[in-house]
Amino acid sequence: MLDLRFSERELARQRDHITQFIRDRVDAAGADGVVLGLSGGIDSTLTGNLAVEALGPEDVHGLVLPATVSSDGNMSDAERVAQDLEITYDVIEIEPIVDSLLTAYPEAEGDHEAVGNARARARAVLNYLVANHENRLVLGTGNRSEAAVGYFTKYGDGAVDCHPIGNLYKGQVRQLARYMGVPDELVDKTATAELWADQTDEDELGIGYDTLDSILATHIDGPLSVAATARLLEVDEATVERVRGMYERSDHKRNAPPAPEPLG
Structure with missing residues (x-):
């Protein structure tokens, strides 16, 4: 495969470029900080690290938004990231929201894609509820690879104010995360959107x-x-x-x- 890794100098430039981007977006919006969803995956972990470096922990609010299909390991990792970054975070169960949607439209019950996308959209609603209440921007956690092939939920995880790591291919996300000191077990873990049980990104793609x-x-x-x-x-x-x-x-x-x- 093609070697898309950055040099040490390029990694430093990417870090500085992205952190300045975050500061510029917050300043331009007159916002008081940012909100982002933490999944325990490498994309949100790197985005959280970059946001804290850009703004300081006091201006970053994390949301851990588990569903019934979320693994305990990933949710534990999400909380660990928030604690390591010393940011304020909340854990909010989203399944009651999804259940209310299925009560309103039971025909979708059992449709993995429809219900999985509903979970992503429920998370987006909560991200913006908190962001609007606190005058913050919602940071996206999507990367260049997934954006290019549409591997995200429209008006779900794609519903954000900006995409700080949207210029990085997936392998570059892992490389920059390791450069910024993210533990190897988080950098190398299997990627999953956890929209339904036992789902992994590479299997689905x-x-x-x-x-x-x-x-x-x-x-x-x-x-x-x-x-x-x-x-x-x-x-x-x-x-x-x-x-x-x-x-x-x-x-x-x-x-x-x-x-x-x-x-x-």
Whole structure:
């Protein structure tokens, strides 16, 4: 696969660039700080670390938002991150909210995708409830790899005020986290959105992050054709085409809802 790792100097520049971005967004909004959801995963862990470095712990409010499908290990890791960062945090169970939605529309019961996305959207509502009450911005925790293939919930984890790590591929997220002192067991843990039981990101995507990052860098964000990408990375052309398809089909998630052009 392609080596997308940063040098030591580039890691320092990325850290400084992102922390300045966070400060600039908060200042521009006249906000008093930020709110972010902590899942115990590496994306939210890195975002929390960057936010604290940018603003100080007193201006960062973490939310741990478990559902019935959330593992005890991940929720414990989420609380551990908040405690290590010395930020204020709240633990709020979201399943009562999801249950109320299914009571209103029981036909969706058992639909993994619909209910999983409802969980993500319930979390977004809570993020903004706290952020609005405290005059804070909601920080997104999405990375460049997942954004490119639409691996996020529209108006769920995609409903945020800014994406501090949105310029980093997944492997670069892990590298920057390790550089900032995040423990190895958090850096290397299996990625999961935990929208339903036993779900993992790579199983759902059907591709490993190293391969996905390399295809995105060379074909989607880079200049190489499908055939040239497949040759360079020693993968099937069908794999490159599938990533291209995910990118094209998820365009609506990355852009504002369209409206017709004004009539002349």
